Amino acid sequence: MSRVLLISSNTTKEPMPVYPLGMALIASSLKQDGHEVKQLDLLFNLENNPLSVGRSISQFNPDFIGVSIRNIDTVDSLSPRNTWYLADIKHLVEHIKEACQKPIILGGPAFSIMPEQILEFLGADFGIVGEGEISFNKLIHDLSNNIKTKKIRYPIGTPINQKQFFSPLYEKNMVNYYFDESGMLNYQTKRGCPHGCNYCSYPLIEGKKFRYQSPEFVVDNLIRLKKTFNIDTLFFTDSIFNDRQGHYLKIAELMIKKRCGIRWAAYFRPENITQNELKLLKDAGLYAMEVGSDAACDTTLSGIKKSFKFDDIFTFNENCIKAQIPCAHFFMFGGPQETQTTVKEGLKNIERLEKCAVFVFSGIRILPKTGLSKIAVDQGIISSNNSLLKPCYYVSPLIDKNWMDITIKEAFHRRKDRVFPPEEGLMRMRALKVFGFKGLLWDMLIKHKNNKSRSFKL
Numbered sequence: 001m002s003r004v005l006l007i008s009s010n011t012t013k014e015p016m017p018v019y020p021l022g023m024a025l026i027a028s029s030l031k032q033d034g035h036e037v038k039q040l041d042l043l044f045n046l047e048n049n050p051l052s053v054g055r056s057i058s059q060f061n062p063d064f065i066g067v068s069i070r071n072i073d074t075v076d077s078l079s080p081r082n083t084w085y086l087a088d089i090k091h092l093v094e095h096i097k098e099a100c101q102k103p104i105i106l107g108g109p110a111f112s113i114m115p116e117q118i119l120e121f122l123g124a125d126f127g128i129v130g131e132g133e134i135s136f137n138k139l140i141h142d143l144s145n146n147i148k149t150k151k152i153r154y155p156i157g158t159p160i161n162q163k164q165f166f167s168p169l170y171e172k173n174m175v176n177y178y179f180d181e182s183g184m185l186n187y188q189t190k191r192g193c194p195h196g197c198n199y200c201s202y203p204l205i206e207g208k209k210f211r212y213q214s215p216e217f218v219v220d221n222l223i224r225l226k227k228t229f230n231i232d233t234l235f236f237t238d239s240i241f242n243d244r245q246g247h248y249l250k251i252a253e254l255m256i257k258k259r260c261g262i263r264w265a266a267y268f269r270p271e272n273i274t275q276n277e278l279k280l281l282k283d284a285g286l287y288a289m290e291v292g293s294d295a296a297c298d299t300t301l302s303g304i305k306k307s308f309k310f311d312d313i314f315t316f317n318e319n320c321i322k323a324q325i326p327c328a329h330f331f332m333f334g335g336p337q338e339t340q341t342t343v344k345e346g347l348k349n350i351e352r353l354e355k356c357a358v359f360v361f362s363g364i365r366i367l368p369k370t371g372l373s374k375i376a377v378d379q380g381i382i383s384s385n386n387s388l389l390k391p392c393y394y395v396s397p398l399i400d401k402n403w404m405d406i407t408i409k410e411a412f413h414r415r416k417d418r419v420f421p422p423e424e425g426l427m428r429m430r431a432l433k434v435f436g437f438k439g440l441l442w443d444m445l446i447k448h449k450n451n452k453s454r455s456f457k458l
Ligand code: B12
Pocket: 010, 012, 013, 014, 015, 016, 017, 018, 019, 021, 022, 023, 025, 026, 065, 066, 067, 068, 069, 070, 071, 072, 073, 074, 075, 076, 105, 106, 107, 108, 109, 110, 112, 113, 127, 128, 130, 131, 132, 133, 136, 184, 185, 186, 188, 201, 202, 205, 206, 235, 236, 237, 238, 239, 365
């Protein structure tokens, strides 16, 4: 059996610190196989001890080191911080190499989006694309037995099945830190995304088919989380919570039946949802929805290959108002087929969305192996040999970005529930945090009848 040091390299606290769930799952699967595991979370540890990496390596003396990489950048073309997280992670890898000569294995959502580029840039030894629970154990087995192996493994082709899901190995001191800082913990109930949106990386990370945990498994884990750590609020990290098969409703039913007592938020796709379903979700603890509306008119929705129309977004929002569930819609302007006409139409459409928060991004981060990257090459926006490691944004050649940004800003002027540029939202969140507020916080920007204690005068 091996000694494995897992390091979560993510240190960003914006928009909130996010518990390193991927690392907790890898730790769980390694433990189950009998390995000795230490989880080192840089965000939590560096605050307490900047020397934690070197110290952990010399104290724990690992045989293997796994580095989890969550973010590449902020996906925000207007971010004045212009953050590119991989630079710090390169320093981390150099630091590890100075401390020991053990194999460094990379994984995580950011790594899975551009594995070849990141492995080369960081100079690590191996990498696993997509879910790592079973494949990490196999890699360790092969390396320990001198079995020849490729530098990068792609387990997405043989995804883990329903019975192979693991319960995350949450650690008490980390849970306390993240819950205190962000007011929530996280849990994933299923993997995969069957939708073919052309800019999106989710199928690269999780595969194209939904793979569900059984409702019993989910709810037992939630109850354990609550009992062990006294956690009452969480975010379901599923790419999309409302799958068309209605598996999410079964989870909600069981949460009610077992009196789970947890309030939660999740990502929703703006598709047909009935009042009865919304009531069920609310009874099960749903308190806020982040809606992947993504483009603001039918032309640009079809430009990014969405199968819904703006009317669906509108109806979804109206249903949520009736059910009194706060919603935040996320839109990207500047995608394929964006013109002055579609920007104006989109802003008019957004005006129709009442009692909700709206966040707008300008341009779309181009990621490799996506339909958008092909369009960008065809339109001469990027060259075909661009590694896309550094932030690169698609902006429709039919639009002047400056004009678009100014027009959106003017349209949202003086509205607290409309956020553009995205950094504006971070500033509002920071201000609220100073007053001790925690959580998603955008729900405080909306007037809702059932939301009195958390409402802002607009
Ligand atoms: C939910 C989510 C959020 C929520 C998180 C809520 C919460 N409290 O947890 C919110 C809205 C807050 C959020 C914010 C952001 N997010 Co986000 N988010 C996601 C999402 C949909 C799921 C992440 C998740 O938790 N998955 C579940 C866990 C269990 O899976 P996992 O971490 O991938 O781990 C598995 C594998 O990756 C692998 N693995 C993980 N670690 C390791 C380590 C080793 C050694 C190995 C072998 C394998 C391995 O095995 C794990 C188990 O199978 C992903 C997209 C996606 N589908 O992955 C984007 C994603 C991670 N986010 C992204 C980004 C950019 C951000 C923000 C920077 C956006 C912004 N400007 O605000 C912030 C950063 C927040 C932060 N503090 O880090 C990007 C990151 C890549 C990139 N383009 O840079 C993603 C991939 C989406 C995208 N646009 O492409 N996010």
